Amino acid sequence: MNQITIECKKITKRFDLETDENATLRGIDLIAHENETVMLMGPSGAGKTTLLLIIAGMLEQTSGECLILGKAMNSMDQREKTTFRGNAMGFIFQNFNLIPTLTALENVAIPLLLHGYSEKDAYAKAAEFLHSLGLDTQQERTPQNLSGGEQQRVAIARACINKPKIILCDEPTSFLDSERGNKIMTILDDIKKKTNCTLLVVTHDPRILHFANRILEIEDGMIKASREPEALTLTNPPGSV
Amino acid sequence: MYAIALKMLIEDRAKFFGMVISLSFSALIITQQAAIFIGLMRRTYATITDTPQADIWVMDRNIQFIDDVSPLRSTELYRIRSIEGVAWAMPFYKGLIRARLTNGQFQTCNLIGIDDATLIGGPHTMLQGKIEDLRAPDAIIVNKVGAADKLAQNQGYGKSKRPLMVGEQLELNDSRATVVGICDVTRTFQSQPVIYTTYNRALKYAPYERKRLSFILVKAEKGVSPVELCKKITKLTNFATYTKKGFEQLTINYYLTRTGIPINFGLAILLGLLVGAAVTGQIFFNFVTENLKYLGLFSLMGAQRELLAKMTIIQALWIAFLGWGIGSGAGALLGFLTRNTELSFHLPWQLFLATGFAMFAICITVSLVCIRRIYNIELGILFKT
Numbered sequence: 001m002n003q004i005t006i007e008c009k010k011i012t013k014r015f016d017l018e019t020d021e022n023a024t025l026r027g028i029d030l031i032a033h034e035n036e037t038v039m040l041m042g043p044s045g046a047g048k049t050t051l052l053l054i055i056a057g058m059l060e061q062t063s064g065e066c067l068i069l070g071k072a073m074n075s076m077d078q079r080e081k082t083t084f085r086g087n088a089m090g091f092i093f094q095n096f097n098l099i100p101t102l103t104a105l106e107n108v109a110i111p112l113l114l115h116g117y118s119e120k121d122a123y124a125k126a127a128e129f130l131h132s133l134g135l136d137t138q139q140e141r142t143p144q145n146l147s148g149g150e151q152q153r154v155a156i157a158r159a160c161i162n163k164p165k166i167i168l169c170d171e172p173t174s175f176l177d178s179e180r181g182n183k184i185m186t187i188l189d190d191i192k193k194k195t196n197c198t199l200l201v202v203t204h205d206p207r208i209l210h211f212a213n214r215i216l217e218i219e220d221g222m223i224k225a226s227r228e229p230e231a232l233t234l235t236n237p238p239g240s241v
Numbered sequence: 242m243y244a245i246a247l248k249m250l251i252e253d254r255a256k257f258f259g260m261v262i263s264l265s266f267s268a269l270i271i272t273q274q275a276a277i278f279i280g281l282m283r284r285t286y287a288t289i290t291d292t293p294q295a296d297i298w299v300m301d302r303n304i305q306f307i308d309d310v311s312p313l314r315s316t317e318l319y320r321i322r323s324i325e326g327v328a329w330a331m332p333f334y335k336g337l338i339r340a341r342l343t344n345g346q347f348q349t350c351n352l353i354g355i356d357d358a359t360l361i362g363g364p365h366t367m368l369q370g371k372i373e374d375l376r377a378p379d380a381i382i383v384n385k386v387g388a389a390d391k392l393a394q395n396q397g398y399g400k401s402k403r404p405l406m407v408g409e410q411l412e413l414n415d416s417r418a419t420v421v422g423i424c425d426v427t428r429t430f431q432s433q434p435v436i437y438t439t440y441n442r443a444l445k446y447a448p449y450e451r452k453r454l455s456f457i458l459v460k461a462e463k464g465v466s467p468v469e470l471c472k473k474i475t476k477l478t479n480f481a482t483y484t485k486k487g488f489e490q491l492t493i494n495y496y497l498t499r500t501g502i503p504i505n506f507g508l509a510i511l512l513g514l515l516v517g518a519a520v521t522g523q524i525f526f527n528f529v530t531e532n533l534k535y536l537g538l539f540s541l542m543g544a545q546r547e548l549l550a551k552m553t554i555i556q557a558l559w560i561a562f563l564g565w566g567i568g569s570g571a572g573a574l575l576g577f578l579t580r581n582t583e584l585s586f587h588l589p590w591q592l593f594l595a596t597g598f599a600m601f602a603i604c605i606t607v608s609l610v611c612i613r614r615i616y617n618i619e620l621g622i623l624f625k626t
Contacts, residue, residue, distance in 0.1 A: 049624050056541075058620040079545060086543015097623055099535045101252035106245065111542045113242050158542075170624050 002033040011064035026221040042218035090159030094171035098143040149180035246552035267517020268568020278506040280585030287427035295458035306495035312452040341412035354443025370422025387434020529611040557608035
């Protein structure tokens, strides 16, 4: 059995501490392992992104325990959290969040520079990674000169270049068409297999569910169902609404 | 990461140039206005600057600055000469006189009368003629700028003026004066021509007064401290005595405290500073606010808040450096291009540094305001579309 990377027990989150009503999360249990893709699905306002923020240590749960690689982030101070996140996690966003004034190469090299690589080594390694994602000729382009798929591939390179143990993805394919979305998920799946990391994907996109090992459906702050993609495929084939 | 920070700054062209240009203008205004103010202040004591031979200036107690002449009795000169420690004491006349040009026009001039025998107190740079030529009858020496401009001869409609030349004559208070030399002296505060002649001839030209000795120039004997000698002369004669530096300071203090000049220039400098600070501050604040998301992204990648703060300070310092360099450079260039004009412009290195200090102070203050926001970044903004 692969090692547990994310272990959330009875996580609750209330923004209004006076009342128990309108709780965003109501006792979420979630366990994810190495080399596993877990997808969180659910309607808007269900609490998917809140759970993601708690796992990333950007938000503190009201109660419950969340262990990331065996460590509770809510017991860390700001400095420790930043270091831990930088070493253990990679982030992929719906709107890519590439720095518009920097080239693709520079965007990808940033995590390496932050981890003490020399400029020369950082750019060489970033170029190599971009090459592996088929972005040879786009390295010197700024994000506005890249297509949506290319931008997301650059964002993936940036998130994965430090080989994080956990990659948190927030709607990574929602701005992409079906073909590009599949390509992005294929890349992420390959990286997961190569680096043995955990992929936690928040998505509304049914077209990519077949990449998941497990799908958790969240509704009203609770996990309503946990299923294998095959089970879902039988009733709701990818692409269905 | 600092290179990345600078690239993020520079590649945001509109904001980058906006900040650099506003700071450059601010630095230019500060440098230019302050340099003109300093130049003007230096001109207020031009006569003292151009009389370097004297260690001490002796004068009436009521005098407030160099042009505020309250004459002494001529016999006071002998009292000063009798004081122990005085190597020499010479009369010095300073007053205003109307010169009548050959074309009938009048021009107010500074008339300076120096000791007839020794010619101490005379101009030290002669461009034409010799200072000894003052011993000729009706001889005067005129400064170059005065001769070329306000005392220049009008040659008729549509023709350029011809500078006053050696050998030509002027009428000073109905008396004939012959130009025997052209000298180079510091421009004066009121930009009037300067006319040098001997002390006794100056008294002849000047309107009659009961007391006529404007100042007494004193040289201290070797080994005697001018400051100590000043105290001694004051104690014995009850006159005001100043060293050269002291008299310059007295004159500057008068203009600083009794005129509106420092307020006018001070306001212009303050406005330059405020406009630079406001415009740069606003643009830089917007720049940081717009990039807050990306700074948050750096934080997610492992950048500590201190590093983000340092990156912001580096960006601010770079803008300050460029604004300072361009603005002060433009100010210095302006000074160089106007060096031979009426514009009083003096740019000492201290002013250059002070302008830099002001620019860096603006940018550091602005970046500190922005750093507060960086320390309170809400990382959740990255997940919002």
